[in-house]
Amino acid sequence: MTNDVAERTLPAPDALRPWIDGIEIGVAVDDDGNGNSASREPFTRVPDAATKVVVRVDENGHRDTLVVGPRTRATYHTSKRLASCVQVRLGPGTARPLLGVAAVELVGRVVRLGDLPGASARQLADELRWLEGEDAVGRLTEVLPGRLAAGDVADRSRREVLRAAVEALSTDAEQVPSQVRELARRLAVSERQLRNLFAEGVGVSPKHFARIGRVRHVLAHAGSTGWAELAASTGYYDQSHMTADFRTLMGVPPRSFFTGRLPVAQPCQSLSRV
Numbered sequence: 001m002t003n004d005v006a007e008r009t010l011p012a013p014d015a016l017r018p019w020i021d022g023i024e025i026g027v028a029v030d031d032d033g034n035g036n037s038a039s040r041e042p043f044t045r046v047p048d049a050a051t052k053v054v055v056r057v058d059e060n061g062h063r064d065t066l067v068v069g070p071r072t073r074a075t076y077h078t079s080k081r082l083a084s085c086v087q088v089r090l091g092p093g094t095a096r097p098l099l100g101v102a103a104v105e106l107v108g109r110v111v112r113l114g115d116l117p118g119a120s121a122r123q124l125a126d127e128l129r130w131l132e133g134e135d136a137v138g139r140l141t142e143v144l145p146g147r148l149a150a151g152d153v154a155d156r157s158r159r160e161v162l163r164a165a166v167e168a169l170s171t172d173a174e175q176v177p178s179q180v181r182e183l184a185r186r187l188a189v190s191e192r193q194l195r196n197l198f199a200e201g202v203g204v205s206p207k208h209f210a211r212i213g214r215v216r217h218v219l220a221h222a223g224s225t226g227w228a229e230l231a232a233s234t235g236y237y238d239q240s241h242m243t244a245d246f247r248t249l250m251g252v253p254p255r256s257f258f259t260g261r262l263p264v265a266q267p268c269q270s271l272s273r274v
Contacts, residue, residue: 069106176235
């Protein structure tokens with residue numbers, strides 16, 4: 001019998017939108033809609049610039065409350081069994097006030113939330129550990145606004161600049177990423193200041209953030225249009241530039257990846273290997 005993880009993506013509640021970009025809830029089911037075992041099929045964990053707080057329960061009932069840092073390159077795995085998870089994607093600039101550390105300190109790492117130095121992180125770990133699904137989301141909605149709303153005018157100004165930069169460097173169907181130098185000039189900051197804002201609040205440089213977004217866009221849209229057209233619409237100079245960037249982040253060129261394609265992990269499925 002085939003097993004899988006049934007996942008739902010929830011919009012962040014209004015009260016959390018200044019700090020949370022999205023929430024995924026996953027529960028393992030078999031192909032009859034019952035059971036508690038996740039698939040052991042191979043999968044790809046793609047690059048992701050977000051920092052996430054995760055409440056995870058394995059098949060034996062063991063609970064973890066984790067922080068998963070930004071992932072700069074793809075990795076390939078065979079999943080193990082996972083019963084359920086809640087994954088909360090933190091918005092730009094949320095890591096320091098919520099977790100007590102800069103986002104750059106979490107890149108490529110998975111750590112227990114309660115092991116982080118901030119009192120807020122330890123308190124949140126205690127509050128979330130025994131909650132699942134929408135109960136965990138409800139608790140976040142209750143406690144986070146009061147803890148995160150504090151901060152001086154300078155802090156709020158830096159977060160606003162960072163969020164504007166993240167939006168400008170994101171790739172979607174309506175826009176291609178801005179050039180970093182042009183963006184810094186538009187936001188009235190130096191390139192060095194912009195890099196520092198990204199290290200603190202996102203964890204990767206502005207350029208690497210844009211690279212991750214472009215590669216994720218290619219993963220989402222390959223097959224629906226030609227390679228050259230996809231490269232142009234995603235903001236690459238040309239197809240060879242796209243191929244080189246894709247290979248650096250994914251480990252193989254686009255054609256090879258899609259020829260022998262492994263499934264891209266759903267958010268909670270990818271947590272079965274952390």
